[in-house]
Amino acid sequence: MTPSSSAHLPLGDQRSGRFYGKDILTVAQFGREDLEYVFGVAEAMRTMVQHIGTIDLLKGKILANLFYEPSTRTQSSFMAAMQRLGGSVIPISEVRYSSVSKGESLPDTVRTLECYADVIVLRHHEVGAAAQAAEAARKPIINAGDGPGEHPTQALLDLFTIREELGRLDGLTVTMLGDLKFGRTVHSLSRLLSLFGAKLHFVSPEQLRMPAKVTDELTARGISYVEHTSLSAVLPETDVLYVTRVQKERFEDLALYESLKHAFIITPETMKLAKPKMALMHPLPRVGEISTDVDADPRAAYFRQMEYGLYVRMALLAMVLGKA
Amino acid sequence: MTPSSSAHLPLGDQRSGRFYGKDILTVAQFGREDLEYVFGVAEAMRTMVQHIGTIDLLKGKILANLFYEPSTRTQSSFMAAMQRLGGSVIPISEVRYSSVSKGESLPDTVRTLECYADVIVLRHHEVGAAAQAAEAARKPIINAGDGPGEHPTQALLDLFTIREELGRLDGLTVTMLGDLKFGRTVHSLSRLLSLFGAKLHFVSPEQLRMPAKVTDELTARGISYVEHTSLSAVLPETDVLYVTRVQKERFEDLALYESLKHAFIITPETMKLAKPKMALMHPLPRVGEISTDVDADPRAAYFRQMEYGLYVRMALLAMVLGKA
Amino acid sequence: MTPSSSAHLPLGDQRSGRFYGKDILTVAQFGREDLEYVFGVAEAMRTMVQHIGTIDLLKGKILANLFYEPSTRTQSSFMAAMQRLGGSVIPISEVRYSSVSKGESLPDTVRTLECYADVIVLRHHEVGAAAQAAEAARKPIINAGDGPGEHPTQALLDLFTIREELGRLDGLTVTMLGDLKFGRTVHSLSRLLSLFGAKLHFVSPEQLRMPAKVTDELTARGISYVEHTSLSAVLPETDVLYVTRVQKERFEDLALYESLKHAFIITPETMKLAKPKMALMHPLPRVGEISTDVDADPRAAYFRQMEYGLYVRMALLAMVLGKA
Numbered sequence: 027m028t029p030s031s032s033a034h035l036p037l038g039d040q041r042s043g044r045f046y047g048k049d050i051l052t053v054a055q056f057g058r059e060d061l062e063y064v065f066g067v068a069e070a071m072r073t074m075v076q077h078i079g080t081i082d083l084l085k086g087k088i089l090a091n092l093f094y095e096p097s098t099r100t101q102s103s104f105m106a107a108m109q110r111l112g113g114s115v116i117p118i119s120e121v122r123y124s125s126v127s128k129g130e131s132l133p134d135t136v137r138t139l140e141c142y143a144d145v146i147v148l149r150h151h152e153v154g155a156a157a158q159a160a161e162a163a164r165k166p167i168i169n170a171g172d173g174p175g176e177h178p179t180q181a182l183l184d185l186f187t188i189r190e191e192l193g194r195l196d197g198l199t200v201t202m203l204g205d206l207k208f209g210r211t212v213h214s215l216s217r218l219l220s221l222f223g224a225k226l227h228f229v230s231p232e233q234l235r236m237p238a239k240v241t242d243e244l245t246a247r248g249i250s251y252v253e254h255t256s257l258s259a260v261l262p263e264t265d266v267l268y269v270t271r272v273q274k275e276r277f278e279d280l281a282l283y284e285s286l287k288h289a290f291i292i293t294p295e296t297m298k299l300a301k302p303k304m305a306l307m308h309p310l311p312r313v314g315e316i317s318t319d320v321d322a323d324p325r326a327a328y329f330r331q332m333e334y335g336l337y338v339r340m341a342l343l344a345m346v347l348g349k350a
Numbered sequence: 351m352t353p354s355s356s357a358h359l360p361l362g363d364q365r366s367g368r369f370y371g372k373d374i375l376t377v378a379q380f381g382r383e384d385l386e387y388v389f390g391v392a393e394a395m396r397t398m399v400q401h402i403g404t405i406d407l408l409k410g411k412i413l414a415n416l417f418y419e420p421s422t423r424t425q426s427s428f429m430a431a432m433q434r435l436g437g438s439v440i441p442i443s444e445v446r447y448s449s450v451s452k453g454e455s456l457p458d459t460v461r462t463l464e465c466y467a468d469v470i471v472l473r474h475h476e477v478g479a480a481a482q483a484a485e486a487a488r489k490p491i492i493n494a495g496d497g498p499g500e501h502p503t504q505a506l507l508d509l510f511t512i513r514e515e516l517g518r519l520d521g522l523t524v525t526m527l528g529d530l531k532f533g534r535t536v537h538s539l540s541r542l543l544s545l546f547g548a549k550l551h552f553v554s555p556e557q558l559r560m561p562a563k564v565t566d567e568l569t570a571r572g573i574s575y576v577e578h579t580s581l582s583a584v585l586p587e588t589d590v591l592y593v594t595r596v597q598k599e600r601f602e603d604l605a606l607y608e609s610l611k612h613a614f615i616i617t618p619e620t621m622k623l624a625k626p627k628m629a630l631m632h633p634l635p636r637v638g639e640i641s642t643d644v645d646a647d648p649r650a651a652y653f654r655q656m657e658y659g660l661y662v663r664m665a666l667l668a669m670v671l672g673k674a
Numbered sequence: 675m676t677p678s679s680s681a682h683l684p685l686g687d688q689r690s691g692r693f694y695g696k697d698i699l700t701v702a703q704f705g706r707e708d709l710e711y712v713f714g715v716a717e718a719m720r721t722m723v724q725h726i727g728t729i730d731l732l733k734g735k736i737l738a739n740l741f742y743e744p745s746t747r748t749q750s751s752f753m754a755a756m757q758r759l760g761g762s763v764i765p766i767s768e769v770r771y772s773s774v775s776k777g778e779s780l781p782d783t784v785r786t787l788e789c790y791a792d793v794i795v796l797r798h799h800e801v802g803a804a805a806q807a808a809e810a811a812r813k814p815i816i817n818a819g820d821g822p823g824e825h826p827t828q829a830l831l832d833l834f835t836i837r838e839e840l841g842r843l844d845g846l847t848v849t850m851l852g853d854l855k856f857g858r859t860v861h862s863l864s865r866l867l868s869l870f871g872a873k874l875h876f877v878s879p880e881q882l883r884m885p886a887k888v889t890d891e892l893t894a895r896g897i898s899y900v901e902h903t904s905l906s907a908v909l910p911e912t913d914v915l916y917v918t919r920v921q922k923e924r925f926e927d928l929a930l931y932e933s934l935k936h937a938f939i940i941t942p943e944t945m946k947l948a949k950p951k952m953a954l955m956h957p958l959p960r961v962g963e964i965s966t967d968v969d970a971d972p973r974a975a976y977f978r979q980m981e982y983g984l985y986v987r988m989a990l991l992a993m994v995l996g997k998a
Binding site: 402403404422423426427429430433434438441598634635636637642653656657659660 | 733735738778785
């Protein structure tokens with residue numbers, strides 16, 4: 027949104043708060059205090075949903091859910107978040123067949139949609155799309171993934187999951203496993219964890235190591251990390267084990283994909299080496315990285331992670347609309 | 351859903367009733383008493399919609415409408431049912447483009463969606479999908495068609511239509527016409543009618559006869575049925591004439607399809623042979639099996655059948671959410 | 675809708691008003707008084723949205739948004755209009771994959787949907803589709819574009835935009851620019867403007883002139899118009915400059931399209947020749963006909979035009995449902 031936006035908001039609204047009218051574009055905009063604020067609101071949302079199910083906090087507000095790329099999970103999560111706050115949703119996922127295929131620019135699409143909606147959630151295939159949309163828009167934009175760029179609400183929900191599962195964020199040993207090269211979520215989560223003095227282990231095949239761009243940042247912030255090619259040595263001291271999918275669509279060489287995809291599979295056997303209190307996380311969908319035999323393990327947090335995502339997105343929607 | 355589900359429901363909710371928390375997977379789960387209960391609630395929904403239009407019985411509840419196969423009619427009907435009860439809907443119909451095409455299993459998809467929604471309606475192309483989903487889910491699953499398997503809400507709405515149109519269900523003469531081999535609806539309806547001592551006539555081309563699996567069941571229950579290749583002999587004694595579409599997509603040999611598709615067409619001329627009080631039904635869409643000249647006949651019940659479907663689905667949603 | 679429809683409406687509803695229960699099919703059904711009435715209601719909607727955001731005028735009402743052709747803009751606009759009035763929406767845009775591809779007729783689809791919804795908005799690729807739907811339906815049909823036929827709500831929002839931007843509708847000089855041959859919106863707008871004694875200028879390449887069918891009608895109504903191939907001579911006296919996109923999909927000869935598409939581009943330089951109080955309009959999406967450098971010009975009304983569209987569609991929905 028642009029600074030002049032408040033002049034266009036309905037007069038009858040009383041809005042306020044730290045993120046009121048703001049865009050959510052990158053994890054870089056969140057300091058420790060901001061995160062505590064977001065998580066405090068998300069915690070309140072959790073309590074509310076578990077006791078009541080729904081409130082009318084955003085009754086009458088409209089979310090435009092603008093997805094240039096499909097993502098059932100993220101679309102559904104934002105849609106449910108808005109509906110559980112009493113608001114309504116305009117889902118726009120057929121972008122390839124519609125105005126845009128007639129050659130309309132992203133700024134024009136966004137400026138049109140903000141005539142109808144109060145907030146826009148944007149998923150796009152190009153890095154920087156969310157920032158470009160925010161530049162054009164008067165209303166708040168929430169980045170729901172801009173290609174290989176960022177997906178900040180995923181990183182926030184990952185961190186909130188750790189907080190809820192382990193009761194704290196400071197000084198944890200966090201091990202990230204799998205495709206650390208292309209996995210957007212582990213990059214953003216690493217950055218956020220650096221605010222809390224985490225000790226990081228990166229376990230991946232040689233070809234899928236954490237990029238220098240991320241590790242350099244960690245070094246600059248004084249965060250220690252160690253790279254491994256095997257999980258067993260670090261698992262016993264791990265508080266959070268974050269497993270990622272080796273994404274087929276990132277590989278040009280499918281034979282390489284096949285050889286790597288099951289390099290690290292978590293089984294009940296694996297879990298025997300882990301701490302009794304640990305959070306096993308995964309952004310989902312999984313395609314075999316975690317055996318379904320593990321699902322019943324109380325440390326398996328990946329479905330609860332989806333639920334925490336709902337609360338974080340409810341918090342963000344309420345905040346940018348000045349109702350938190 | 352699994353038995354432990356109630357522990358995860360919002361605490362503030364008072365829920366009860368025969369079907370509270372249950373899945374709706376097959377017509378086999380419904381006895382006579384269950385059907386009378388469902389139809390009593392559906393009847394109340396009908397009265398409510400006709401007098402008021404909408405109530406807030408399910409306000410704050412969310413339905414995930416998960417369609418692996420498209421079906422405008424069934425999707426819209428469940429969506430309207432939820433909205434007329436004050437609830438909201440997350441429509442998920444782009445399944446082929448989304449998470450699932452990344453290889454996610456049905457149980458994982460369902461376990462994710464139940465983090466956002468209170469009930470899941472599932473349409474899937476594979477037999478047994480609904481049961482598999484129900485096994486994985488804590489929240490209620492409603493089967494909206496699992497390939498050549500079952501489509502129980504269609505069978506319930508068919509039976510409710512007969513009840514509303516003729517005022518009773520016991521001892522009726524019901525004639526089913528058209529494609530009885532592949533027509534999922536006539537299989538399920540036959541089973542339900544067997545609970546009410548119906549006399550059944552099956553009229554079809556030789557190639558599209560009712561499968562032995564269904565007729566054997568009827569015989570085992572002591573229900574009499576007669577097979578015919580022509581309608582004229584049985585029409586005069588028929589209370590319900592249920593016409594089905596000869597579905598193009600079921601044929602590998604398109605020439606055979608063309609030769610059969612208009613074997614039985616209902617016209618105003620046909621209706622002259624029928625009882626003055628009869629219900630002419632069709633699950634729709636029709637592609638010529640019933641001439642549009644018949645639409646104005648008071649016995650033509652197929653559009654009212656759509657409306658009854660709304661009431662039955664409202665009843666089922668309210669019931670599984672403990673609000674009926 | 676058909677005359678018998680009121681008998682089927684919910685009994686508890688008190689409905690009234692000039693357009694209650696009516697279809698919105700063509701601009702030809704609107705006289706001056708009707709337009710003033712629509713715009714009065716749209717004006718009230720504007721005030722309401724700007725002060726409160728949303729009301730519950732249509733709470734409990736359901737709109738079926740039936741789009742055989744995709745149109746993000748129009749779909750979203752109607753969806754937002756219904757939601758801002760407290761109603762809900764059944765979006766049906768996957769028509770090509772669903773019942774219809776099984777061969778269902780438009781009247782059957784409409785008669786099914788009206789079992790679920792209270793009003794149907796229809797976009798179709800064939801001229802006359804909306805009239806055919808209205809013939810079949812008991813509930814109101816709103817034409818959201820029937821192929822090369824009409825798109826009456828676009829014409830109404832265009833006229834409302836002029837009224838809001840310039841404060842009046844009588845005796846204006848209106849210049850239409852671009853593709854006047856295939857541009858459905860300029861045809862309908864010309865007809866509406868003829869009710870207000872407009873002076874019309876038509877500026878287009880030779881190949882894309884306003885069709886005789888439209889100009890003959892204007893002549894018959896005593897409306898003066900002049901055709902031009904250049905904008906500069908008429909711009910200084912223009913009150914409204916209506917720019918249209920040269921639509922690629924209308925051309926069989928793509929080379930001809932490329933040679934014409936940028937024949938008339940509006941830049942800040944162009945705007946220097948225009949009146950200080952003028953409305954620059956465009957139905958959007960644009961693909962270069964108006965430079966983005968012009969967006970900040972106070973006369974650039976095209977994004978406000980989108981917003982006015984919301985108010986006009988809110989007005990129409992409220993009116994046909996007897997709540998205005």
